[in-house]
Amino acid sequence: MQKINEILNSDIEKLDKCKYCGKEYKRIEYKLFEGKPEEKILRVQAPACNCLKLREEREKASIEAKEKKEKLDKLFENSLITPYFKKKTFENLQTKAEEYGNEKELKKLLQYAQNFKKGEMPGIFLTGKPGTGKTSMLAAVCNELIKRGFNVLFVTFSALMERFLKYSAEHNGDIYPLLMWLVKFDFVVIDDIGRENYTDRRKEIAYRIIDTLLNYEVPAGFTANPEMLERLRKIEDWGAVLDRLKDICGLAINFKGESLRGRKW
Ligand SMILES: Nc1ncnc2c1ncn2[C@@H]1O[C@H](COP(=O)(O)OP(=O)(O)OP(=O)(O)O)[C@@H](O)[C@H]1O
Ligand SMILES: [Mg+2]
């Protein structure tokens, strides 16, 4: 009790100063036990500037920015996108699209990426001659979706197949867990279908990958060039897989241009 009385009665002689801007603190008085015999005035001092609040806000913002960057880095890492395709953004492709003749295709895909909503999108099927920009455009879709916080995967069909074959060999042929890893993504790019050689096991895995994407309604983007599609059609059982692909893909775009590769030389 004695302590409190001391505090209550002590006048604030010397005011502190803000250690950031040097401004003197302000005096504040509170009436305690008002109207009662023990009525007291409590005098305290408080900062007269908002340096502390500003610092707290800045700290919070910097923590949030750091968390956002970490999340983005993680999304990029999970996507398996290579440094080369990480640079293929709509912004970059836009500047040359007219010259390369794929401006219309770019617009459609940009719209797809901008309107992307979880679980509501059709798949994409891009066909066209080699070097017309199919893979670059799907990379741009992925980069845009990652920027918007979606979890995407960007792989060639060959690389995905190798991953499944390795997993299968290490797990007695059980690829179900890896299929479940695949369907956790919001958008999956499977680049260059048809380039790989098909054994029976590879055919079975390809079928299960497509079938699972379809059953779990994962929007996927595929690219293929006409020769590869021709090749695929000739392989027994691939007819069924191609039919399923058509089911997944509501957005089919044919890149009409000639090869643009190596233009800058
Ligand atoms: N709009 C664009 N702006 C700048 N570069 C472009 C554009 N479109 C395509 N390119 C360039 O053209 C080249 C070929 O593109 P890409 O690899 O995407 O073609 P592709 O159709 O996937 O070929 P393939 O069928 O052989 O896989 C790349 O160097 C790519 O950067
Ligand atoms: Mg390609």
Ligand SMILES: [Zn+2]
């Ligand atoms: Zn201050």
